Amino acid sequence: MIKLIIKWVLFALVIMATCYLPGVKVDGFEYAMLIAFVLALLNVFVKPLLKIIAFPLNVLTFGLFNFSINFVLLMLVAYFIPQYHLDNTFIAVIVSIILAFAFGIIRRI
Numbered sequence: 001m002i003k004l005i006i007k008w009v010l011f012a013l014v015i016m017a018t019c020y021l022p023g024v025k026v027d028g029f030e031y032a033m034l035i036a037f038v039l040a041l042l043n044v045f046v047k048p049l050l051k052i053i054a055f056p057l058n059v060l061t062f063g064l065f066n067f068s069i070n071f072v073l074l075m076l077v078a079y080f081i082p083q084y085h086l087d088n089t090f091i092a093v094i095v096s097i098i099l100a101f102a103f104g105i106i107r108r109i
Contacts, residue, residue, distance in 0.1 A: 003109075006109075007106050007107070007109060008033065008037065008040070009033075010109070011040065011102065011106055012029065012032040012033045012035070014099065014106070015035050015036055015099070016029060018095050021094065021095065022087075023085075023087030023088055023091035024085070024086060024095055025084075025085040026084055027083035028083070031081065031084065034081060035077055035081060035084050038080075038081065039074070039077055039099070039103075042073045042076070042077070043073070043103065046073065047073065050069050050072075050073075051069065054068075054069060066100070067096060067097060067100065070097070070099065070100045071092060071093055071096040073096075074086070074092055074095060074096045075092055
């Protein structure tokens with residue numbers, strides 16, 4: 001249980017670190033915790049379904065379409081949590097790539 005909480009806090013810290021990019025704003029650490037929780041839930045429940053549906057595109061793009069799935073999930077979170085602001089699509093792509101790598105590293109801890 002402690003390990004899960006540590007991973008949650010680390011992921012929230014990564015979300016707060018992305019606020020140093022221009023065009024990204026989180027209103028506070030408690031909202032970063034909420035964003036980390038929602039993204040983790042989406043990655044556990046929705047992302048596997050999207051990967052199954054997008055399997056042909058993943059094969060054609062050698063797995064690069066996974067970044068598009070991460071981008072869509074991130075934009076969905078930004079839409080439903082008004083305390084998380086992403087100014088444009090380019091910044092959202094950069095943040096989704098950073099979060100995908102961070103989620104992969106934190107998951108292995």
